[in-house]
Amino acid sequence: QAVKGNQLLPVSLVKRKTTLxxxxxxxxxxxxxxxxxxxxxxxxxxxxxx
Structure with missing residues (x-):
């Protein structure tokens, strides 16, 4: 579960950057x-x- 959490974090960062x-x-x-x-x-x- 910890690994999944770490993999989701970069995705949220990428989504934030794509909005910009x-x-x-x-x-x-x-x-x-x-x-x-x-x-x-x-x-x-x-x-x-x-």
Whole structure:
């Protein structure tokens, strides 16, 4: 159950960031690149956790 809780946390963070997507897209391409890198790190953490 603890593992499921940890896996749900990044999902909620991703959903929160996607709600800000329209604003960040107009901000700068670098902001999008940074968010992509953060997502990649979260995915790698989940895969290494399993």
């Amino acid at each position: 997507a329209p604003n960040t897209q107009t901000a700068s391409p670098r902001a999008l690149a940074d968010s992509l890198m953060q997502l990649a790190r979260q995915v790698s953490r989940l895969e290494s956790g399993q």
